[in-house]
Amino acid sequence: MKTDNVTLSSSEKLGLIGSLATMLTAGIPILEVVNSLREDAKGNQKKILDTMIEDLMQGKHINLTLSRFPGVFDKVTVNVIKASEEAGTLDVALIDLKQTIQKEIEFNDKVRSALIYPVFIIMIFFAVLLMILIVVVPKISTVFSRLHVVLPLPTRIMIFLSNLILDHTLLVVVSSIIVVVGVYFLYKQQKGIIMELLFRLPVVSKLVQEIDITRFSRSLYLLLSSGLPITAALELTKDVVVRRKTAQIISSSREMVFAGKPLSEGFRAAKGYIPSIMIKLMEAGEKTGSLDRSMQDVSEYFDYEVTNTLKLLTALLEPILLVLVGVVVGGMMLSIIGPIYGMIGQVGAH
Numbered sequence: 001m002k003t004d005n006v007t008l009s010s011s012e013k014l015g016l017i018g019s020l021a022t023m024l025t026a027g028i029p030i031l032e033v034v035n036s037l038r039e040d041a042k043g044n045q046k047k048i049l050d051t052m053i054e055d056l057m058q059g060k061h062i063n064l065t066l067s068r069f070p071g072v073f074d075k076v077t078v079n080v081i082k083a084s085e086e087a088g089t090l091d092v093a094l095i096d097l098k099q100t101i102q103k104e105i106e107f108n109d110k111v112r113s114a115l116i117y118p119v120f121i122i123m124i125f126f127a128v129l130l131m132i133l134i135v136v137v138p139k140i141s142t143v144f145s146r147l148h149v150v151l152p153l154p155t156r157i158m159i160f161l162s163n164l165i166l167d168h169t170l171l172v173v174v175s176s177i178i179v180v181v182g183v184y185f186l187y188k189q190q191k192g193i194i195m196e197l198l199f200r201l202p203v204v205s206k207l208v209q210e211i212d213i214t215r216f217s218r219s220l221y222l223l224l225s226s227g228l229p230i231t232a233a234l235e236l237t238k239d240v241v242v243r244r245k246t247a248q249i250i251s252s253s254r255e256m257v258f259a260g261k262p263l264s265e266g267f268r269a270a271k272g273y274i275p276s277i278m279i280k281l282m283e284a285g286e287k288t289g290s291l292d293r294s295m296q297d298v299s300e301y302f303d304y305e306v307t308n309t310l311k312l313l314t315a316l317l318e319p320i321l322l323v324l325v326g327v328v329v330g331g332m333m334l335s336i337i338g339p340i341y342g343m344i345g346q347v348g349a350h
Contacts, residue, residue, distance in 0.1 A: 005071060006044045006047055006048065006069050006071055006072060007044060007071045007072060008044055008045060008048075008072045010101065010104070010105045010108070011105070012044075012045055013072060013073075013101060014098065014101045014102060014105065016037070016045060016048070017094055017097050017098045017101060018098045019033075019037055020033060020034075020037070020094050021091060021094035021095045021097070021098050023036065023037075024090060024091040024094060025091045025095065030056065030062070030090075031053070031056050031057075034049055034052050034053050034056065035053065037049055038050065038053065044072075048065070048069055048072065051065050051068060051069075052065040061081075061082070061085050062081055062085065062090070063078050063079075063081040063082035063085055066078050066081055074239070074240075075236050075239055076219050076222065076223060076236050076237070076239070076240060077097060079223065079226075079228060079232070079236055080093055080096075080097060080222055080223060080226040080228070081093060081094075081097075083223075083226040083227045083228045084226050084227070086227075087226075087227045089226075089227075093226050096222055096225060096226070097222065100218060100219075100222050103218065103299075103303070104215075104218070107214065107303060107306070110306065110307055110310055111211070111306075111310065114310040114311075114313060114314050117314060117317070117318060118314075118317050118318075118321055121318075121321045121322070121325060122321070124325075125325045125328070125329070128325075128329055129328075129329070129332070130165075132158075132329075132332055132333075133158070133161055133162045133165055134162070134165060134166065136336065137158050137159060137161075137162035137336065138162055138166060140336050140340075141159045141162065141163075144159075144339060151339055152335065152338060152339065154331065154332075154334075154335035155335045155336065155338065155339055157335075158332060158335050158336065195242070196243075196244065199242070199243055203309070203312065203313050203316065204313075206309055207306065207309045207310065207313060208242055208243055209243070209246070209273070210302050210305050210306045210309055211242065211306055212241040212242055212243055212246040213246075213274075213275070213278060213298065213302045214299050214302040214303050214306055215240045215241060215242075216237050216240060216241050216246065216250065217278070217295040217296070217298035217299040217302065218295075218296075218299035219233075219236070219237045219240045220233055220234070220237050220292075220295045221292050221293075221295035221296040221299060223236060223237070224291060224292035224295065225292040230257055230263065230291075231254055231257055231258060234250055234251075234253065234254040234257065234263075235254060237250055238250050238251060245273065249266070249267065249270045249273070249274065252266055252269070252270075253265075253266025253267055253269075254266070256269075262283070262286050263282060263286065263291070264279055264282040264283040264286055267279050267282060277298075277301065278298050278302075281294045281295075281297055281298050281301075282294055282295075282298070
């Protein structure tokens with residue numbers, strides 16, 4: 001069975017991991033747990049559980065099953081399960097994993113909800129623009145053409161765009177689709193460069209940095225608490241961050257750990273990009289032998305910081321977008337009303 005294209009929604013994944021954790025904690029044997037869950041499962045969830053039963057019947061571990069579904073379970077999850085199975089703490093690891101997935105869902109919901117308003121405003125803007133070009137401009141252009149009035153450049157551009165949409169609708173639609181597809185493929189091919197340019201924007205840069213730190217610290221806590229060696233955990237956390245710079249800091253810190261130096265020293269070398277509070281908490285964790293708990297504290301702190309930054313970003317975007325939409329729509333209306341006032345003035349002068 002092909003498993004690469006199998007996916008689950010975040011809520012389905014949370015439900016599956018949560019059910020496994022609850023039933024294993026109750027002392028039910030793993031095979032009985034999976035069989036029980038498979039009875040009510042549907043779609044891709046059933047495919048995963050069917051594969052899991054086959055693997056368990058052959059004496060294989062759960063982590064091997066999960067690794068066959070990369071579209072559902074990332075490397076961090078697979079390695080957490082692998083380490084816990086080797087240590088005999090699968091039930092504990094699943095509970096931690098459930099809590100982590102739940103926090104990640106809440107985290108993503110915060111980011112998504114912050115983007116809803118700007119996207120809504122942009123959609124409304126394009127709808128108003130299209131309505132003006134299709135409904136308003138054709139009626140006004142008919143009047144102008146009969147009166148043979150000399151029109152200003154903005155008005156001529158508006159009339160040209162309106163005529164283009166109405167007279168060559170199919171061409172405009174096909175051209176728009178080609179442009180969208182072209183932009184999509186360009187984004188796919190040059191994603192790293194495009195996203196890096198976006199991440200350098202003032203407020204966005206801070207937000208992405210905080211998101212990276214939150215995801216890194218949460219994943220590192222999960223991996224370390226599962227018993228994975230710190231070097232292996234750092235190698236895996238490189239995949240959860242967004243910015244290339246953050247991944248490079250993690251890589252160089254891992255090299256320092258290999259050389260026998262503390263992890264905090266590697267991150268201190270990137271001071272200015274990495275916040276001081278993270279370095280201090282990391283140092284405290286290393287001194288007390290509780291680095292995993294320190295990373296949990298870091299993730300919770302920066303989760304809160306992301307919420308504040310998102311509020312700030314939304315607060316800034318709202319008036320900026322409203323002003324931009326107002327200026328563009330107002331400019332369009334002036335380009336229509338301006339010539340009308342000009343004609344009225346000429347009539348009045350005569």
